[in-house]
Amino acid sequence: MRDGEAVGTGRGLGIDADRRAERVRLVEVVGGQTDDCFAEAVRIGLGSMPKWLPCRYFYDTAGSRLFERICDLPEYYLTRIEERLLRTNRREMVERFGTTPVIVELGSGSSRKTRWLLEAACARFGTIEYMPIDVSGPLLKVAAEALTDALAGLRVTALVGDYRAALDLLRKRRECPRLFLFLGSSLGNYERDSAIALLRHIHDASHAGDRLLLGTDLVKDAAILEAAYNDASGLTAQFNKNLLLRINRELGGRFDVGSFIHRAHYDAARSRVEMHLVSRHEQQVRIDKLGMVAAFSEGETIHTENSHKYTITELQELAAGSGFVEELAWTDEAGWYRVQMWRRV
Ligand SMILES: C[S@@+](CC[C@H](N)C(=O)[O-])C[C@H]1O[C@@H](n2cnc3c(N)ncnc32)[C@H](O)[C@@H]1O
DSSP states (O other): OOTTEEEEESTTSSTTHHHHHHHEEEEEOTTOOOHHHHHHHHHHHHTSSSEEOOGGGGOSHHHHHHHHHHTTOSSOHHHHHHHHHHHHHHHHHHTTOSSOOEEEEETOTTOTTHHHHHHHHHHHHSOEEEEEEESOHHHHHHHHHHHHHHOTTEEEEEEESOHHHHHHHHHTOOOOOEEEEEOTTGGGGSOHHHHHHHHHHHHHTSOTTOEEEEEEEBOOOHHHHHHHHSOTTOHHHHHHHHHHHHHHHHHOBOOOGGGEEEEEEEEGGGTEEEEEEEESSOEEEEEGGGTEEEEEOTTOEEEEEEEEOBOHHHHHHHHHHTTEEEEEEEEOTTSOEEEEEEEEO
16 A cells, blocks of 8 residues: 555445545555554563553554543543533634635544534535544544535545654645644643654644644543543443453454453653553463563553643643644633644744
């Protein structure tokens, strides 16, 4: 598969298939989440001390479905508040643009919150091109079809692959202005230096006057944060453990998932919730396709995710450090979550 090659359309999907095919395009970008990348990440991460795995590998089909269910949990306030902020302020968000923007979204998932914004943009400009980027191709396809069915003015070019590879592809294209979206507190998965590097990547793929709408979780009481990642129904635990099941499915792993415990705790010094999988006892786990054995002592963990929480000052420093200025911001009454619009300088 070559970089930027179209791999599928909406063809053959029902009575309006031809019309949908004209409006939905899936494009595979090199650097996507191939089996080899996953194998390499597992080899490196489980061969390290302490052990770790990159959180982007949560999102295979099973993991993406679990994440969608997490978004509806009472404890997981992030989606609920962000969706309310987008719904309430959507017109103001799109009215920043004098001419029709192309809307590019990093880590779009199901695009369920984005729909509000797309609806407002279609109402304001008539026709909108939406370019969601996600490592999960099946999710992108379902989301793109649902959106084009619902919004007559929408065209979708979905980029299947890693953020950086997709941004490199966009850098070569000239259309503007662009509105970049990075929602769901996904920036929080990056350590500060990596967050600035990714924001600079967005900066380099954009032009002066383009904008970035960024959704971020704010520092708050540890009990609220820990409840959000330790829900009573155990869905987040399933989501975390799905990484081990994925290793079993795709790489011939022999993990006994019941011998690991999900743990999420807030590290106030680092302003982040850390997720881990904790080995209940000493064990050795073979991973056939990698020809490796991962040895665990009792209580040893695999670090699977960081979710950084920010202060407003830190967010403004991130903007300044990556070539953006804050133009507008929206926060809920409790001050738990913030959506900000940055302008690229
Ligand atoms: C936390 S979910 C957020 C989904 C959605 N934006 C929301 O707010 O609900 C993160 C999404 O980003 C995607 N993702 C994670 N890392 C990625 C990467 N490096 N490149 C492309 N997509 C990525 C995942 O597949 C997933 O759909």
